[in-house]
Amino acid sequence: MASYEYPRYSYRAPPELKGETGRRRPVIVVGAGPVGLAAALDLATHGVPVLVLDDDDTVSVGSRAICWAKRSLEILDRVGIAAPMLEKGVTWQIGKVFLHDQQVYAFDLLPEGGHKQPAFINLQQYYVEQFMVEAALASPLVELRFRNKVVGLAPGANSVGVDVETPDGPYRIEAEYVLAADGARSPARKMLGLSFEGKVFEDRFLIADVRMTADFPTERWFWFDPPFHSGGSALLHRQADDIWRIDLQLGWDADPERERQPERVLPRLKAMLGEDRPFELEWVSVYTFQCRRLERFRHDRVLFVGDSAHQVSPFGARGGNGGLQDTDNLAWKLAAVLSGTAPDALLDSYDTERIPATDDNILNSTRSTDFITPKGEVSRAFRDAMLELAADLPFARRLVNSGRLSLPFCYVDSPLNTPDAEPFAGPLVPGAPCLDAPLRTADGKPAWLLERLGGGFTLLGFGAPPPVPDGLPVPLRTLCIGAGHLADIEGLAGRRYDARDGTCYLIRPDQHVAARWRSPDPVAIAAALDRALGRTGPLQEV
Amino acid sequence: MPDKLRRDLGLGDPDDFYAALIDSHRGLTADQSLRLNARLVLLLANHIGNAEILDEALREAQHTAVDGAPGPAG
Ligand SMILES: Cc1cc2nc3c(=O)[nH]c(=O)nc-3n(C[C@H](O)[C@H](O)[C@H](O)COP(=O)(O)OP(=O)(O)OC[C@H]3O[C@@H](n4cnc5c(N)ncnc54)[C@H](O)[C@@H]3O)c2cc1C
Numbered sequence: 001m002a003s004y005e006y007p008r009y010s011y012r013a014p015p016e017l018k019g020e021t022g023r024r025r026p027v028i029v030v031g032a033g034p035v036g037l038a039a040a041l042d043l044a045t046h047g048v049p050v051l052v053l054d055d056d057d058t059v060s061v062g063s064r065a066i067c068w069a070k071r072s073l074e075i076l077d078r079v080g081i082a083a084p085m086l087e088k089g090v091t092w093q094i095g096k097v098f099l100h101d102q103q104v105y106a107f108d109l110l111p112e113g114g115h116k117q118p119a120f121i122n123l124q125q126y127y128v129e130q131f132m133v134e135a136a137l138a139s140p141l142v143e144l145r146f147r148n149k150v151v152g153l154a155p156g157a158n159s160v161g162v163d164v165e166t167p168d169g170p171y172r173i174e175a176e177y178v179l180a181a182d183g184a185r186s187p188a189r190k191m192l193g194l195s196f197e198g199k200v201f202e203d204r205f206l207i208a209d210v211r212m213t214a215d216f217p218t219e220r221w222f223w224f225d226p227p228f229h230s231g232g233s234a235l236l237h238r239q240a241d242d243i244w245r246i247d248l249q250l251g252w253d254a255d256p257e258r259e260r261q262p263e264r265v266l267p268r269l270k271a272m273l274g275e276d277r278p279f280e281l282e283w284v285s286v287y288t289f290q291c292r293r294l295e296r297f298r299h300d301r302v303l304f305v306g307d308s309a310h311q312v313s314p315f316g317a318r319g320g321n322g323g324l325q326d327t328d329n330l331a332w333k334l335a336a337v338l339s340g341t342a343p344d345a346l347l348d349s350y351d352t353e354r355i356p357a358t359d360d361n362i363l364n365s366t367r368s369t370d371f372i373t374p375k376g377e378v379s380r381a382f383r384d385a386m387l388e389l390a391a392d393l394p395f396a397r398r399l400v401n402s403g404r405l406s407l408p409f410c411y412v413d414s415p416l417n418t419p420d421a422e423p424f425a426g427p428l429v430p431g432a433p434c435l436d437a438p439l440r441t442a443d444g445k446p447a448w449l450l451e452r453l454g455g456g457f458t459l460l461g462f463g464a465p466p467p468v469p470d471g472l473p474v475p476l477r478t479l480c481i482g483a484g485h486l487a488d489i490e491g492l493a494g495r496r497y498d499a500r501d502g503t504c505y506l507i508r509p510d511q512h513v514a515a516r517w518r519s520p521d522p523v524a525i526a527a528a529l530d531r532a533l534g535r536t537g538p539l540q541e542v
Numbered sequence: 543m544p545d546k547l548r549r550d551l552g553l554g555d556p557d558d559f560y561a562a563l564i565d566s567h568r569g570l571t572a573d574q575s576l577r578l579n580a581r582l583v584l585l586l587a588n589h590i591g592n593a594e595i596l597d598e599a600l601r602e603a604q605h606t607a608v609d610g611a612p613g614p615a616g
Binding site for chain 1: 573576577579580581583584585588
């Protein structure tokens, strides 16, 4: 690989091998991919020390995730990773879909301004992991152990035994909770004997990362049946360092070994990019995609996050982005349980919230993949008919599905929500992820709403500071948008939160709405907080 | 009241419509006909728009196809 130099992280013999008895860890994360690292960084912000074990000593190799959604950036902003990602990545929000050589559809993923983070950035997964490892190495609460391969899990009543192999020999260490973030092939899943069922799409895709200088706009371009790749689909997307992702549909009968060879790849790329455009191949692979998930993500003290829990086809960029929402959901819950402020049952809500979210990701990426790879003659006829109509008729453009891009899931049915008692309009129902808005501090500095929410429980009041109950189990920050406090400079906060004077939102550490009121009273707030922590309410009634 | 799929005659001149439908397929290969039917279904479905009626129509069409499939004797 030419454009990126892979870091080699150093391995040190773990103290457990030198005869020291390993202390029991609150949390061990298995796997230092983007999801495991995000989990560790997030747990550290909650004051939880974390040990991360990874079998390798570098970042993600080859063509993997490139598209990071706004919600992921918002999550990673809390651990300081969004700024370097934005600086290195390329920002985009427009997607275009072509049939043959005609544009049939274009979409704008963030038509309305007033958000700190963009709709999407493209950045190679290895950069994201590198920034995360750097942050983890800098954190006093995160311990990273490379070339520490987990080979066994022994779940017990009060802890889990983790068997690890290193270049210097094996050791065992205990953890109160284990996060299995060990990827789609998850050895942890096998250690617990869990099945991972789903569906394989009978198609093959050539994924090539090429280096070239080109002035194509920074947009997602997707073709059905283009002149340069007759009968298949094609995708072109810019990444950092003048690297471009190209994705060509090959069909089920293609021979993956042969299709990876430069003598097959180069003519395909030249047909697409033009004979005269110089480019260098960075990486080539042939993929088959699938959608599947574990039946449950929580297995007592072992919790599955990211690709080990679920796998989706990449159309829609829901893999990594979905995994980051997993850890966003889980980290604060785990911290609350470990500190004793919430009962263990709170962890069950990880399943109740993330399984519907996963099903939504699977549904969307399955539909996109079925559109791109029609299963039979009739589905192909409908698909092609849709594309033909889309050239002239606006309604059909909306049906064209080249990927429905990752959005944060709204936990509408969560047991942690307190249902509205008064009428509200707009999207911020209990369970919804908070929306950002530009603000100004009392001393005149620009600020963003999400940034101000931080990572704990927050009571957000409009007009006047909300009433804070006494004797709460966890700290509750208050934030006030109104005269003398934070100014809603564009009126967007008020509009997005359907706020009037006195309106108040209780917001969870993962920045999802727990409850809201028109005229809050401290008793109702305390009750909603207890419910959001699983101390009372449906979670206790099982 | 929920919207219902129409089961009585809605077409002004049924024979005219039928002739026009058959005419539109004249000279087409089976594949072209399949595509034409697909475009037609999509246009009409979008025009109807109503999810309940479309669901009911899908069910009705499936039901008829199963019942009308030639059995071992026919
Ligand atoms: C072609 C392609 C394109 C994609 N595009 C996108 C995209 O644009 N956006 C997006 O969001 N997602 C995308 N994805 C998906 C994304 O790459 C994954 O969802 C993401 O990598 C999942 O992260 P993870 O941390 O769960 O697992 P992984 O990244 O697989 O990390 C697992 C880690 O666990 C370690 N490990 C495994 N076994 C052990 C063990 N026994 N002991 C210790 N450590 C172990 C591995 O070394 C690895 O570091 C794409 C995927 C592909 C293949």
